[in-house]
Every structure is written in C-alpha cells, then in structure tokens.
Amino acid sequence: MDLLATLRIALRALKVNKLRSVLTMLGIIIGVGAVITMIAVGGGAQARVEEQIKSLGSNLMIIVPGSTTSSGVRLGGSSAQTLTEDDAWSITREVHEVQVSAPSSRGSGQIVAGNSNWSTVIQGVTPEYLEVRDWPIVSGRGFEPQEISGAGKVALIGQSAAKQLFGDADPVDQQIRIRKVPFTIVGVLDKKGQSMMGQDQDDVVLVPLTTARNRLFGNPQGKLRRVGVISVKVRDGQNMKEAEDRIRELMRQRHKLQPGADDDFTIRNLTEILQAQEASSKVLTLLLAAVASVSLLVGGIGIMNIMLVSVTERTREIGLRMAVGARAGDILKQFLVEAVTLSLIGGLLGIAFGLGGSLAIGEFAGWRTSLSPESVVLAVGFAAAIGIFFGFYPARKASRLSPIEALRYE
C-alpha cells in the first residue's frame, strides 16, 4: 500500500476524533514550543555574552589601582592613583606574552557643540588603546604622534555621543568644547554596543592622554604621569594566566613592593570572566532545553496512550482490513503513520508556538532571544522520532492481532 493512501487513512482517523487528536497533539505542541523557546532564550543569553567579548576586544586584561595601606588603614581599590604611563610602556616592552598595553585616564564632562550640549565620558588615550580594544575608526583619522606628544586639542567621538551632539551630520572637523576647552573632532569610532555592565560604550569622547592630563583633568602630580587604567592585550595563543603572573611580577618590582606586601594594583582578566559567563550560559541553555524536553517526552507518552486506546477501539476495523488482504506490515505502517502524523502536526504547530513564545519573551520580559534554525529542525526531528518511538508499540500490537479474534471483537 502506498504512503499517500496510508496518510489519507491516518488523517481520516484523526479527523474522526478531532478533540482527542488535538489534545494529544497539545502535548507535542507544548513540548516542541518549550524546547524552541528555551533554546532561543539560552541562545540569546549566549549571543549577548559573545557580543560583549567581541566588543571588549579579545584577550584583554585591565590593570587598575588596587588597595593601598596608609598608616595601617586599608583603603579600597582605586582609592589612589598608583599606576603610571611608564608602567604601561614597560609591560609592552618586558612581558613578551603581551602584544600591546595602553595607559588611559578617565573622567567625565560637559561637551558643547554649537547650541547642543551633552555630558559624557572623556577618556585620555594613546593610539595603543584602540589597538587593545579592537576599535577601528570608521571615518576621519586617528591621533598623530605630535598630537600625543604635544597635547593636541583633537578628539575622537563615539557614535552615541556623536548622535547626541550632531544628529545625523558628519562630526568630522566639527568644533566642540570640552570643559570650555575647544577641540577639533578628527575621527568617528566604530559602534561597540553595551559593555558587560550595561553601559553604552559608544557614549564617549577620546582625547590624547597628554591633553587629558594637562588641559582637562588637571593632574597635580603631572610629572609622574599617573594614569587611571592600563589595558593589556595578550598575544593570540598565549596563556592568559602566565601573562597575568608576569605582569604582576613586573608591577611589584616597579612599585618596589616588599615580599608579603599587598599588591597596590588589581589585574582583571575580563576575557576570562566573560568566557566563564559564556560557559555558564551554555550550561543554562542545555538545562533549559533538557527541562523542556521532559514535556516533549510526556507528550510522547500521551501519543502512545491514545494510540493504544485507538487500536483497541478499532480492533474490528483491523480484523476487516486483514480479512480483505492487509498484511501485518500494512497494519503496522498504518498506525505508525498515524502516530507520526499526530506528532509531526503537533511539531509544526509547536514551532509556531515556540516562535510566538520567544517573540513574546523578547517583547515582555525584555530578554534577548535568538532563534536558531538548528533548534527548529532538531525539535521537529525529535517530535517525529517520538511519534515513531511511542507509536511503534501500539502499532505492533495492532499488527499482531489475529484476524479472526479481531473480527469477532465486540
């Protein structure tokens, strides 16, 4: 008997008990929908972390001033400026695992451009900073060496800050005033998106480090060339942990710390933190999918249950089909196709349900979801497999009936 005719028989049988068929499918619909939604939620979390890693720059470590002890009083992190520009240059020079390290200092201030103004983050940087952060310039140019050494009044602007100040106009060569000092914008930075902490990284203005120190943040200890943060990019393929140890050793030496004394700086391995987050979000995805799969399994058991009822109810029909020439294999196929039809229709409706569910979660909970075609294919394949697996036992039971007993069944 051909598959098309079998499918027609299956559809007719399912139509006879519409409510029952729909309720049976509901198990699969919910199961498939839940699997797809959960994978989308987990995938969204994962994609967000991956994006953060990308926006951070790969293999990134930052060094910030650490706790200091002053007359027996331990002060918290970043309470003193213990890092200098030279620390950064010596890290680049002396730690071979390091590709580049960049000193920077950070402040904030009001920026005025024409008749609009905006308060934003101002960072004093050197060209190395852009290299560490994998941050290209999309229009205009970067800082020239003489602008760095000569405290040039030039600035690079992030996309969000540019939008606030200039709207859609091109910011390059525009004049701005930062804390009343006039600057010329020479370039626009590429879009970075949100940071790990949820801050908009594009709401920023970069100026040469020397300019920041001398003209904006007014450093009283200017001669020591203090900086707020040193960002370090480790070479690809190098061990981050080893690099961290080497940097710590060098910094302790440079800061003349006695053995046993606390570090006066803290090294944060951001990439490692994010990678841990990524791993945990993967585990989360797996866990969510596993829990959702349980409902798919329960749906499968529902199919088996209904198919068993159906075989019993239709015993006479099975007997008749055998009497007019159906082979055991034909009967097996008929009930198997019926079970798979149930689970596949349920699976397809489940996809719609899953798509709707993940859109709704994205909309109302504000979580990011990411639908992968693989999860859809997987869920439907799984639904079909469940139909075959749970439909097999009832179908085999039907095919093994004796035609005489089936015909006489009341």
Place this chain on the structure above:
Amino acid sequence: MADALIQTTDLVKEYLVGEQTVAALRGISVSIEKGEFVAVMGPSGSGKSTFMNLIGCLDSATRGDYVLAGERISALSGDALAAIRNKRIGFVFQQFNLLPRTSALDNVELPLLYGGVPAAERHERAKKRLAEVGLADRMDHHPAQLSGGQQQRVAIARALINNPVLILADEPTGALDSRTSVEVMALLQQLNRDGMTVVMVTHEQDIAAFARRNIHFRDGLVVEDHPVPKINDAEAMLRRGRAPAKVA
C-alpha cells in the same frame, strides 16, 4: 475431483484452553467444485465457523491439508495468506463490517488498496461493482446513511472487487429482515449462476435452501452432505412479492 476448487483432507483444528486441548475440527475431508453454492450448517460449537476461518485463510489448521485452486494453503506464511485473502477470496460478514464514516466507494476499494492497484483504476473498478449491485446512486453515502440490505450489498461489491475464485459468506442474512435476506440471496444466486463459487455459513434452514448443496457439521465432524432437493428461487419469490417466514 480433478478441478476441485476446495479440497480439504483430514483437516484438524485444536485449541489449547488452559491445559486442555479442545478439538474444534476432528478431521474434515471436503471437496467443493468450482461453481458450487454450498451452505455450511450446524449448531453453535459444531465447528462450522472454524471450518470457514480455515478455508477463508484467516487461520491455519493444526493438522491436515487444504488446497485452494491448486495451491497448498497449509504451507503458506502470514503474508502469503494475506495475499490469498486479497486476491482469491471475497468475504461477506453478518455485521457487514464496513468502515464507518467512509463512503461506499472507499469501502469497496479497500481490497484494491492492499493489492497495490493505482487510484484511478481503483475508482473505476469500485464504481462498476457498486453499479452491479444496484448502488450506483449511493456511492458517496456512508454506511450509517444506508439500510442494512444496502450495506450488505456494498459488502458484496467489496467481496467481488478483486475477481475472487470464492465468495465466503458468514451468516450473511443474520442481521437482515426476511425481505432483504431474500434480496441478498437473490444476489448470491445470481453470482453463482454466473459461475461464482459461493460457500455460506448459516444456521437457518430456509436460508440454506437457497444453496444447491448443504453440509452439516456436528462436534467437529461432517455428519451430512447432500444436494438440496428443492432449491428456493429468490428471484421468483421476490417476483411473487412474498418472503418465507424467517426462523428466529
């Protein structure tokens, strides 16, 4: 005997009930020629239904031989038996056994479905058979929309669809009133006149009288096997407009 359609030799069928073996048939040797119309009779428990199941290839014998149209059935596998039932035998049941919520046409097509006949040919042949049993205008009706007599005629059309060598009717009038019983008998007699071999199980004497030969079963053995002395002519009875009183 050379062209006997059905030839059974010492057919024995035993069932295991608990730990006891119960013999339903205790050695049946019967020969039925092509073109006969045989009524198999006997009280319940006589073994007539078991005999029908065996010659209908629905069951296999414990011992003995059965040859249908030159083929030794005893040696065949389940799938081969299914093929014989599909191609060689047409069944008519007491309860009609039509598929519910399925049109008369689809019901008649059913054996062809398992015979692997393409859809267009299935429709063609089923329509022709339904027209032959006088139901050309009822093809799209479901069994629930048909009278008992009409349902049995659909069942007969289904039995005929694959041009079988044998029609096996198990109490074909058991669920019908006396007039429709005669109508169904007229149809079977017509088929028999056209050359079809018909074997019918019945416990009603006057229904058995429509056949040409009666075989009586008792306790798993054939106790009587004789031609019917005075055959009822169903067509003539219908023309006269009266049906015989039905034995309950």
